[in-house]
Every structure is written in structure tokens, then in C-alpha cells.
Amino acid sequence: MLKSFQSYAKINLVLNVEGKNEKGYHLLDSVVLPISLHDTLIISKLKNAADSYLTIDDFSQGSIEYNIASFALDKMSIKYKFDQKFRVFIHKNIPMKAGLGGGSSNTACLMKAVNQILKLNIPNEELKELGLTLGCDIPFFVDCVPARMQGIGENLTRINVKNNYFVLLVKPHDGLSTKQVFDKLDEVEDSKKGNVEGVIKALEEGDDDLLAESIGNSLEAPARVLLPEVGKIIDSLKEDGLKIVGMSGSGSTVFAMSTNVKQLKQIAKKYENTYFVEIAKVVK
Numbered sequence: 001m002l003k004s005f006q007s008y009a010k011i012n013l014v015l016n017v018e019g020k021n022e023k024g025y026h027l028l029d030s031v032v033l034p035i036s037l038h039d040t041l042i043i044s045k046l047k048n049a050a051d052s053y054l055t056i057d058d059f060s061q062g063s064i065e066y067n068i069a070s071f072a073l074d075k076m077s078i079k080y081k082f083d084q085k086f087r088v089f090i091h092k093n094i095p096m097k098a099g100l101g102g103g104s105s106n107t108a109c110l111m112k113a114v115n116q117i118l119k120l121n122i123p124n125e126e127l128k129e130l131g132l133t134l135g136c137d138i139p140f141f142v143d144c145v146p147a148r149m150q151g152i153g154e155n156l157t158r159i160n161v162k163n164n165y166f167v168l169l170v171k172p173h174d175g176l177s178t179k180q181v182f183d184k185l186d187e188v189e190d191s192k193k194g195n196v197e198g199v200i201k202a203l204e205e206g207d208d209d210l211l212a213e214s215i216g217n218s219l220e221a222p223a224r225v226l227l228p229e230v231g232k233i234i235d236s237l238k239e240d241g242l243k244i245v246g247m248s249g250s251g252s253t254v255f256a257m258s259t260n261v262k263q264l265k266q267i268a269k270k271y272e273n274t275y276f277v278e279i280a281k282v283v284k
Contacts, residue, residue, distance in 0.1 A: 003117065007039040007090075007109035008144055008283060009100040010137070011167060011248040011255045013203075013211070014194030017185060017218040021152065025136075026182060030149045031159065031199045032140050034283040035167050039102060040091040041109050043117065049085040058092035068134050069107045075130055076111060080120055095276055097175020099249025101137045108141030128154070146284060148200065161284050162206035166261040168268055170237070171253040171276040172229040181250040184222035191221045208259075212243035223251035230254060233275070240267045257282070 014031040021027055046052070054070050073086070088110060094102035108131055115122045124142050131138030136153030146159040185191060194216025202211035224231035230247055233254040237245045241263075242256040253276075258264055264279055271277050 002042055002044045003113070005041045005043065005109050005113045007041055007094075007102075007105045008034045008141070009037040009094045009102060009105060009280070010034050010140065011100070011169075011246075011253075011257075012217060013199050013215045013246065013257075014196050015217045015219060015249065016193040016196065017182075017191075025152045027151060028136070028149060028153070029196055031147075031194075031196060031203075032137075032149050033146045033161070033165075034141075034144045035280040036283055037094060037100070037169065037278055037280040039094050039106060039109075041106065041113060042089045042091065043110070043113050044087050045117070046085040046087055052085045052088065054088040054090070056090040056092055058096070068103055069110045072107045072111050072131065072134055072138075073114065075133070076114060079130065080122065082118060082120070084118060086114070095171055095175070095253070097177065098171050098253040098276075099176070099247065099251045100169075100253055101141065101249065104131075104135045104137035105141045105144075107131065107134060108138050108144070112142065128156075144283070146203070146282070148196065159200055159203055161203045161282060163203075163208075163259050164284075165257050165259060165282040166264055167280045167282060168237075168242075168256040168258075168264040169248075169253055169276070169278045169280065170233050170255075170268075170271050172227060172233070173275070174227055174229070174252060176223055176227055176230075176251040178250040180226060181219050181222050184226055185219060188221045188225060191218045192216050193218055208243060211257075212245075215244065215246045217247050219250045220247045223247055227252050233271075237267070240270070242267065 016029040018027040128139035195214040198214030244257040
């Protein structure tokens with residue numbers, strides 16, 4: 001019997017890099033929002049199978065990062081002692097190398113789905129601990145609610161969002177490697193951090209002016225150097241009259257957030273023939 005599960009994308013309103021820990025992992029302070037753009041995982045149990053099978057329908061950027069979901073399934077079977085094998089098909093809508101968390105979201109979604117299908121009753125906190133061994137964004141996607149994410153992704157604090165926001169996503173055809181962007185960060189001096197407390201206050205009170213002046217991403221400056229189109233899109237969206245504009249994750253997706261969906265749809269037409277363009281809602 002086939003079961004389907006939605007695997008949501010995310011945007012970072014703030015992504016501050018706060019140095020490294022003793023193991024060399026980057027320490028982050030980020031405000032992350034789930035959005036309605038999603039992949040779909042179609043999962044079925046296999047009978048008398050020696051292994052699980054995971055396939056995706058988008059090989060535009062390669063499928064190596066999606067091995068992470070297979071690793072999570074293997075780790076779950078060892079930790080929770082089950083032999084059940086699965087066929088997993090991932091229908092992709094979230095572009096890869098986009099800073100939208102597609103691979104991490106798919107992994108968290110698969111872990112939660114297996115937990116539900118097999119009725120393992122694993123608490124979310126345990127799934128987060130397991131997910132953190134595979135990627136810093138995975139714990140966020142287990143709960144998949146607006147949150148402040150600190151440390152290497154292990155410290156999550158839920159945030160209330162007053163307004164009903166829509167998000168315009170504009171992504172150049174070229175993606176950006178997370179490692180490449182972080183490596184470039186060490187060479188860039190004008191990296192601008194966001195104001196985490198200001199963003200949280202703005203979201204809770206519905207203050208768009210405060211939100212616009214508080215968002216920021218330490219990785220935007222190196223991303224602009226590696227892929228100048230990122231900067232061009234950010235500057236262009238601001239010229240179009242949008243205030244809350246930034247880059248998500250390590251790029252290359254640029255977002256604009258507004259409560260005025262008509263305005264976003266009108267502006268989207270300007271970019272849809274050149275870039276990947278999508279309009280989504282913030283999931284609260």
C-alpha cells in the first residue's frame with residue numbers, strides 16, 4: 001500500500017555564522033521558516049526484500065546528496081531494530097543546491113514517515129538527535145515550524161508569526177555548493193549579519209519595516225562573489241518595491257516576503273522566463 005508525505009522547503013530570514021566549535025563545525029544563529037513549496041515522498045513496504053530502494057525524479061544536479069535519506073533509514077533500522085524494507089520515490093519540486101533545504105527535508109520526512117508506518121512511537125527529540133548526525137538542518141524539519149536555530153542545529157526555539165506571509169522565490173539556474181560558499185566566507189570581509197532579536201520581534205508583532213531592516217545572511221557576500229546573479233536578483237527585487245528581500249541558506253535562491261500576494265505575482269512575471277520562480281506561503 002502506497003502512502004504519500006509532503007516534504008517542505010525552508011527559507012532563512014537570518015543566517016549568522018558565529019565561528020566554529022572544537023570539532024570544526026560552523027556555529028549558526030538562524031531564523032528559519034518552513035514554506036509550502038514541497039517535494040512528495042511516496043513510500044511502500046517491500047516484502048521479502050534484501051534492501052530498501054530510494055529513487056528521485058530530478059537528476060539535474062546529481063543525486064549524491066539524497067544518499068543522506070538512505071543513511072537515515074539504515075541508522076533507524078539499526079537503532080530501533082527493525083528489518084522492514086521500503087521503496088521510496090521522491091517527486092522533486094524543491095530545486096537542489098538552492099539553500100531551501102530539500103535534501104534535509106526529505107531525510108526528516110522519511111524518518112517521520114517510517115516512524116508512523118511502523119508505529120515505532122519514537123519521540124521527535126530522538127529523531128532530531130539521529131538527524132543531527134547527518135545534517136544540521138534535519139532537526140528543524142522534524143518539527144517543521146518557524147524557529148530560531150542555534151549551535152550546529154541542535155538548539156531550536158519555536159517562534160510565533162503574526163502575519164500571513166507569501167514568499168516569492170527566484171533562483172538562478174546555477175546552484176551553489178554549501179562547502180564552496182562557507183570556504184569563500186573566510187575570504188570575504190564585508191559579510192553582513194542579521195539582527196536575530198529584531199527579526200523575532202518583527203515576526204511576533206507583524207512589523208514589516210523592522211523585519212526588512214533586521215534580516216541578513218553571513219553567506220550572502222561570498223555567494224555574490226561566487227555567483228553575481230544572486231546580488232543582481234536581490235538588488236532588482238528591491239528596485240521592484242519589495243522590502244523584505246534576502247538570500248536563503250547558502251544560496252542560490254533569493255526570496256521576497258510579503259502579505260501582498262497580488263504584488264508578488266505581478267513581480268514574478270518579470271523573472272519567470274529567466275529563472276526558477278515559485279510563490280509559496282509561510283507554514284505556521
